[in-house]
Amino acid sequence: MPIISNRLPKEKYEENFSDIHPPFETKDAALVEANRCLFCYDAPCMKSCPTSIDVPKFIKQITTGNIKGSAHTIFTSNIMGAGCSKVCPVEKLCEGACVYNLMDEEAIPIAKLQRYSTEMAMENNWQLFDRKKSIGKKVAIVGAGPAGLSCAHTLSREGVDVTIYEKEKKGGGLMTYGIAAYKVSPEFCKDEVDYILSIGGIDIKYEQELGKNIQLDDLQKSFDAVYLAIGVGLARQLAIPGENLSGVVDAISFIYDIRNNGFHKVQVGDKVAVIGMGMTAIDAATQAKRLGASEVTMLYRRTQEEMPCTEVELNIAKLDGCKIVWLAAPKEVLGSDGKVTALVSENMKLGEPDAGGRRSPIPTGETFTIEIDMLIKAAGQTPFMELIEKNKLKNSQGKIEINNGFTSINGVFAGGDCVNGGKEVVDAVQAGKDGAKAILNYFKL
Amino acid sequence: MADISSNFLGIKSPNPFWLASAPPTDKKINVLRAFEAGWGGVVWKTLGSQVKNVSSRYSAVNYGGHKVMGFNNIELISDRPLDINLKEIVECIKLFPDRAMVVSLMADNNKESWHELIKKVEDTGAHGFELNFGCPHGMTERGMGAAVGQDPEIAKMVVEWVMEKATIPVITKLTPNVHSVVPTGKAVVEAGTHGLSLINTIQSVTGVDLDTLVPNPYVGGKSVFGGYCGPAVKPIALKMLTTIAQNEVTNKVPISGIGGVSTWKDAVEFMLLGASNVQVCTAAMKHGFRIVEDMCEGLNNWMDEKGFNTLNDFIGKSVNNIIHWEELDINYHHVANINQDKCIHCGLCYIACEDTSHQSINLEFGKPYNTYTIKEEECVGCNLCQLVCPVADCITMEEHRVSPEYVNWIEYQKRGLPLNDH
Numbered sequence: 026m027p028i029i030s031n032r033l034p035k036e037k038y039e040e041n042f043s044d045i046h047p048p049f050e051t052k053d054a055a056l057v058e059a060n061r062c063l064f065c066y067d068a069p070c071m072k073s074c075p076t077s078i079d080v081p082k083f084i085k086q087i088t089t090g091n092i093k094g095s096a097h098t099i100f101t102s103n104i105m106g107a108g109c110s111k112v113c114p115v116e117k118l119c120e121g122a123c124v125y126n127l128m129d130e131e132a133i134p135i136a137k138l139q140r141y142s143t144e145m146a147m148e149n150n151w152q153l154f155d156r157k158k159s160i161g162k163k164v165a166i167v168g169a170g171p172a173g174l175s176c177a178h179t180l181s182r183e184g185v186d187v188t189i190y191e192k193e194k195k196g197g198g199l200m201t202y203g204i205a206a207y208k209v210s211p212e213f214c215k216d217e218v219d220y221i222l223s224i225g226g227i228d229i230k231y232e233q234e235l236g237k238n239i240q241l242d243d244l245q246k247s248f249d250a251v252y253l254a255i256g257v258g259l260a261r262q263l264a265i266p267g268e269n270l271s272g273v274v275d276a277i278s279f280i281y282d283i284r285n286n287g288f289h290k291v292q293v294g295d296k297v298a299v300i301g302m303g304m305t306a307i308d309a310a311t312q313a314k315r316l317g318a319s320e321v322t323m324l325y326r327r328t329q330e331e332m333p334c335t336e337v338e339l340n341i342a343k344l345d346g347c348k349i350v351w352l353a354a355p356k357e358v359l360g361s362d363g364k365v366t367a368l369v370s371e372n373m374k375l376g377e378p379d380a381g382g383r384r385s386p387i388p389t390g391e392t393f394t395i396e397i398d399m400l401i402k403a404a405g406q407t408p409f410m411e412l413i414e415k416n417k418l419k420n421s422q423g424k425i426e427i428n429n430g431f432t433s434i435n436g437v438f439a440g441g442d443c444v445n446g447g448k449e450v451v452d453a454v455q456a457g458k459d460g461a462k463a464i465l466n467y468f469k470l
Numbered sequence: 471m472a473d474i475s476s477n478f479l480g481i482k483s484p485n486p487f488w489l490a491s492a493p494p495t496d497k498k499i500n501v502l503r504a505f506e507a508g509w510g511g512v513v514w515k516t517l518g519s520q521v522k523n524v525s526s527r528y529s530a531v532n533y534g535g536h537k538v539m540g541f542n543n544i545e546l547i548s549d550r551p552l553d554i555n556l557k558e559i560v561e562c563i564k565l566f567p568d569r570a571m572v573v574s575l576m577a578d579n580n581k582e583s584w585h586e587l588i589k590k591v592e593d594t595g596a597h598g599f600e601l602n603f604g605c606p607h608g609m610t611e612r613g614m615g616a617a618v619g620q621d622p623e624i625a626k627m628v629v630e631w632v633m634e635k636a637t638i639p640v641i642t643k644l645t646p647n648v649h650s651v652v653p654t655g656k657a658v659v660e661a662g663t664h665g666l667s668l669i670n671t672i673q674s675v676t677g678v679d680l681d682t683l684v685p686n687p688y689v690g691g692k693s694v695f696g697g698y699c700g701p702a703v704k705p706i707a708l709k710m711l712t713t714i715a716q717n718e719v720t721n722k723v724p725i726s727g728i729g730g731v732s733t734w735k736d737a738v739e740f741m742l743l744g745a746s747n748v749q750v751c752t753a754a755m756k757h758g759f760r761i762v763e764d765m766c767e768g769l770n771n772w773m774d775e776k777g778f779n780t781l782n783d784f785i786g787k788s789v790n791n792i793i794h795w796e797e798l799d800i801n802y803h804h805v806a807n808i809n810q811d812k813c814i815h816c817g818l819c820y821i822a823c824e825d826t827s828h829q830s831i832n833l834e835f836g837k838p839y840n841t842y843t844i845k846e847e848e849c850v851g852c853n854l855c856q857l858v859c860p861v862a863d864c865i866t867m868e869e870h871r872v873s874p875e876y877v878n879w880i881e882y883q884k885r886g887l888p889l890n891d892h
Contacts, residue, residue, distance in 0.1 A: 060535030063860050066817030069838035088535070122838040124814040128861065 027364075028272055028294045028399050032317025038288040041315035045207040045341070046111065048140050055141045059087040061125075062133050069122035070135055075455045076103035080119055084138055096146035097153045099139055104178045105171050107143035108200050108217050109451045110136045111209050114304065116337045118451070147220050156226050157184035162468050165190065165248040167235050170198020171450045172441025173254035174221050175457025176464075181226035183465055188248070189227060192234035196222075198256060199442075200450055202281045205308035207315070211284060241416045245436060250464045253418075253425065253432070253439040254457065257406040257447045263300060267358030268402075272365035276301070276309035276403035283312055294399025296320040298368045299347075300355050302332040306403035307342050313401065314345045321347040322395060326354040326373050326386040356392060358400055369394045406447050413443075430463025438463055472773035473780050474766060476510060476570075476747050478724055479639035479664050481597040483510030483570040483747075485766050486781055487737065490728050490749035491515050491574035491600060491643075494759075496548055498558035502565060507759035508766060511570025513667075513749060514559055516547035516602045517587065518576040518614070523549045529676040529686035531702060540702030541752045542676040544687060544694050546608040547576050552590070559594040571595075572641065576602040579613045581631040588635045598638050600726075601629065601663070603654070604645035604670025606697045616670070619645035622657035629661035641726060644668040644710075646703075651710045655720040666714060667726035667749065669707045671697025700752035704730030708743055715744025715789045732761070734768030741781065742788035796879045804867040805849040806830070806856060808842055812864035815839040819855035819865060827854050846870070 033041070049055040062084040070080040079098050086095035099106035115121065115136045123132035146153065162185045166173045169191035177187045195201050196218035200209060222229065233239050235255060244251045260275030262268065272294060282291045297318045299310040302325035314321045323342060325332060328351045332339065343349065352373040359367040370393055373386035408423030419426045419433035424446045430438045440456030442448065476486035488511040489495050489504050496515035504512060523545055531540035548555055563571050573596045577583040591599065603625055605615030618624050625642070632640055642658040644651045646669035655666055673695045678685045685693040707729025714720045727745025731737050732753035740748045753761055778784045808819065808831075820842050823831045830848035834841040844855075856865040877887070 056535055063816050063818060065815075066821035067833075067835075067840055068817070069815060072838040124816045127814040 028292045030292045031289045032293065033289070035289070038316075042206045042288060042312075044210075045205075046137065046140075048144065049137060055087060055138060058134050059084050059138055062088075063124065065124055069124060070119035070133075073118045073122035074102070075118070075449070075451045076106075076109075076458070077455075078102040078106065078119075078139070080135055080139075083142060084133065084135070087138060087142060092142050092145050093151055093153065095142035096151060099143055100146070100153055103451065103454050104175050104221055105200070105217065105450060105454050106139055107147055107220070108171075108197075108209060108214070109454065110140035110143060111213070112200065112204050113449060113451050114335045114338065116335050118449075147216055150220070150223070152223065154178075154182055154224055156181050156224050159186055159226065160184040160468075160470070162186065162250075163188070163248045164250045164252060164464060165244040166252045166254060167239075167244070168198060168254035168256055168441070168443075169193075169196035169218070169229055169231075170254055170256050170441065171200060171453035172256075172457040172460065173198070173252070174218065175454040176252050176254060176440065176460045177227045177457075178221050178224060179458050179461035180464060181224050183461075183470060185226070185464070185468075187227045189229040190233040190235070190239050190244075191229060191231050192237075194231050196229060196231075198254075198453075202284050203277060203305070203308075204284075204450075205280070205312055206283055206288070207311075236412045236415065241434075241437070245434075249436070250467060251437045252460050252464065253437065253443060254441045254453070254460070255409060255412070256442040257408045259407045259409065260402055261405040261407050263355055263402055263404060265355055265357055267360055267365070270358055270360040270365045271363050272360070272398055273358060273400045273402065276305045276401050277406060279309055279401055280305070280312065283316070288316060291316055293318050294365075294397065296395075296397045297322070297399045297401060298355075298395060298397045299323045299401045299403055301325065301403035301405065302327075302334055302339075303403060303405065304334050304338060305406075306401075307334050307338045309401045309403050310342050310347045311345045313399070314347055318399070321345075322350060322397075323347050324350045324353040324355065324368075324370055326352065327375065327384065328352060331375075331383055352386065353393075354386060354388070355400075359394070365398055365400055367394050367396050368400060406442075408443060408446065429466075430460050431467075436467070438467075472770050472778060474769055474773070476781055478570070478726065478747050479598060479641070481511070481570045481572065481639060482568070484508075484568060485510040485762075485769070486741070486747035487511075487762055487765050488513055488570060488572070488726070488747060488749045489754060489759075490751040491602065492751040492755075493543075493545060494751060494754050497550065497555075498562055501558075501562045504754075504759045504762075505562070505566040505569050508762045509569070509759060510747075511572065512562075513600050514555070514571065514573040514596070516574040516576045516605070517552060517555055517591065518547050519578055519583075520551060521546040521549050521608070524689050526687040526689060529696065530700075531676050538700060538752070538756050540674075540676065540698055541700035541755070542674050542687070542696035542698050543671070544607050544689075544696045547574075547602070547605065556590060556594050559591075559596055563595050570597055572598040572600050574600045574602050574643070575632075576605065576609060576614050579618070579628075581634075584628065584631045585635045588632065592636070592638060596638065598641060598664075599632070599636060600641040600643050600667060601632060601658075602643055602670070603628070603658075604643050604647075604668075606645065606647050606671055606673045607695055616645040616647050616673075619643075619654055619670070620648050622653045625654045626657040626661040629658045629663050633662040639664045641665040641667050643670055643728075644714075645670045646672050646706060646710055646729075650713065652713050652717050652720065655714050656717065659720050659723055663723065665724045665726065666720060667728055668714060669703070669710050669729045671699045672703055672706065674698035699730065700756075701730045701732055704732075704736060704739075708739060711740060711745060712743045712789065712792050715786060716792070721789075734765045734772065737765060737769060738772060738784070739788075741785050743792075744786045744789050746781070746785055798878060799876045800879060800882050801872040801875055801877050802869075803872050804851040804869045805846045806844045806851070806853075807866050807868050808844055808855075809864050809866070810841070810843075812861050813842065814861055814864075815842070816860060817842065818858045818860065822854050822858045827852055831855065 410423035603619030609615035727740030
């Protein structure tokens with residue numbers, strides 16, 4: 026079977042890509058859960074949120090009917106609080122730390138409650154923040170992803186005039202282009218970006234890519250400071266024979282296609298293999314299945330113990346019918362007529378823990394072959410090394426090095442995935458806040 | 471199986487649970503449903519000169535997601551014709567002869583009206599009367615209800631009129647809208663009432679609508695003070711009940727306990743503090759008559775566990791456990807202990823103690839879970855941490871007596887023992 030698009034009828038796509046975590050149907054439903062919250066002091070949920078959202082406070086505000094206040098509490102810490110409520114792996118963050126877990130009770134559905142307040146704010150276009158009068162400082166931000174938008178919003182509130190340069194046609198970064206469609210819809214991503222920008226003072230220029238249409242030197246000349254939030258984006262290569270055959274794609278571009286084109290236009294194989302077990306691998310595998318692939322096999326060279334995705338995510342893949350093969354590393358892609366026909370993998374075993382405490386996989390020499398017509402590579406992403414080197418930014422294997430937000434170049438700041446190598450959206454939002462703080466300090470504000 | 475049958479002034483019922491005089495007892499259809507559900511008796515909604523009610527009539531206080539923690543009504547006495555009420559009372563007694571049928575009365579404020587009403591109701595075969603000296607709204611403006619109960623002299627006079635005529639047991643229901651229920655209680659006992667019941671509802675405003683700015687319940691853009699009842703008033707009722715149970719005049723007559731009784735546990739508490747039976751309204755209005763099933767079963771199981779065979783075995787057993795503050799043992803001391811295995815690290819004990827009490831809990835920072843321990847030397851044993859802790863038996867109060875000897879405040883002063891130095 027070839028790789029084709031249009032595998033399913035329209036209704037089936039809608040069903041397969043409908044909201045995986047639906048919102049509360051009614052106010053009362055939200056209240057039942059909000060009232061369960063114990064209102065912990067120095068709350069574990071808050072401490073487990075990279076942006077430190079005051080979770081007990083925003084939930085308490087739902088119970089008092091102060092939804093505007095609740096949304097303000099969330100957005101004060103995390104301007105992408107609406108999106109994060111849909112995409113955060115809360116099972117390892119706030120909800121994972123909820124004290125109810127220690128009572129063997131269901132955790133408070135923090136994300137769902139956060140969605141309740143933030144969506145109401147967005148739907149009603151509540152303007153919860155005032156922008157201070159312009160202070161005459163201009164900042165260029167490269168990248169309109171979570172880090173860039175968060176930095177821009179924080180700066181704009183303080184009266185800084187911000188210009189964002191974004192290489193894509195839409196803002197939101199990986200939120201818009203890199204996350205499973207059953208978590209956030211393109212419409213939502215657009216609304217969220219618009220809501221963030223509605224504070225004013227942020228000019229956003231699309232289809233402007235650093236190193237192509239714009240240069241760091243020029244930005245430095247035209248602005249008082251530059252914030253780089255360019256993310257990561259290059260898919261890590263497997264470096265195995267047959268990797269260039271037709272039908273081998275990287276997960277980032279596969280997901281990008283899903284997010285950018287209609288579901289029916291995305292090409293997907295009949296028998297798909299996905300390499301990796303991170304969040305992106307899960308998003309790729311589940312969506313391949315939901316686009317109509319009859320068999321999806323996920324291969325990971327270690328075990329469930331070491332997998333980067335959460336168990337909740339793994340379960341989505343399992344429920345979608347994806348096959349999971351642990352301790353298997355891709356060795357060679359076979360093809361005919363230039364097209365993928367099979368994947369040869371090698372069985373692995375776990376060796377001694379490495380410096381990071383993770384046990385490394387060791388080849389066993391045994392191999393096995395599965396028939397496939399599409400291979401999706403989700404073995405991680407690498408930074409834009411060349412671009413960073415070219416701009417003479419001090420870096421560690423392509424990850425920009427920062428010191429309190431400052432890069433090695435005076436007046437140039439950086440944060441988010443391009444610094445940390447790729448973490449959650451919520452980490453990027455915090456990085457944006459930190460970057461803005463560093464810039465404001467730089468301005469001596 | 472314990473015997474939960476009740477005998478209140480000779481009025482027998484299969485259990486001590488009566489429905490209080492209120493909307494659930496205002497007509498045959500409700501009362502028959504109540505008896506079918508298993509209620510031991512009813513106090514028929516107050517009869518008197520026919521009145522007219524308004525719409526709306528009720529409002530409530532909700533708390534923490536729980537509805538109707540407190541309930542408020544502005545209904546008057548029965549708004550149905552007296553002769554229909556009387557006819558239905560006869561029918562109910564006939565269909566359920568083993569249940570208590572007490573009729574609440576509130577005649578116009580003269581002897582003749584009372585005598586006439588008593589005669590008519592006695593003719594129904596009812597087992598007793600309850601005099602409504604407590605209704606806090608509507609009737610008071612007409613010199614009835616709480617207007618009678620708030621003035622011991624008037625209450626005494628009315629009871630005297632009643633006692634001249636009545637040949638069946640008379641229970642006088644007391645209003646809580648006084649600084650103490652004892653003066654009126656004493657006055658009506660001296661006037662000859664056979665029993666007392668308390669409390670009636672407490673005057674209240676349950677809230678204000680923040681859009682219309684009109685308090686509730688809403689009646690054509692305005693509201694009135696209502697009568698408050700339900701779980702929220704139970705502690706007040708228990709206190710008032712205890713004062714009646716401890717007074718040597720009023721404790722000579724049996725007491726029917728009323729005020730927020732919702733479960734068998736509530737009922738047992740009322741009975742331990744001196745009530746011979748209890749009356750229920752709000753809980754039934756919230757859940758329907760079926761709640762009586764668990765009230766009977768729970769009471770029975772508790773009595774079995776405690777070895778009580780009849781209600782009289784435990785009625786009043788806690789009355790003497792409430793004493794004057796000056797008699798409390800100052801050498802009694804307990805301190806909190808947090809069971810670290812049960813602690814869920816919510817920090818509620820810490821912040822309550824730190825912000826509002828005695829800074830007696832130590833916080834050891836952790837991510838994400840802090841560790842909380844008691845500073846025993848600082849703890850005054852106030853119970854606050856235990857009260858706010860969401861985990862059962864996580865915080866316990868452990869006895870650390872100052873010394874073995876009982877010393878009360880009077881003795882403490884006499885001996886010139888030291889006061890706190892900080």
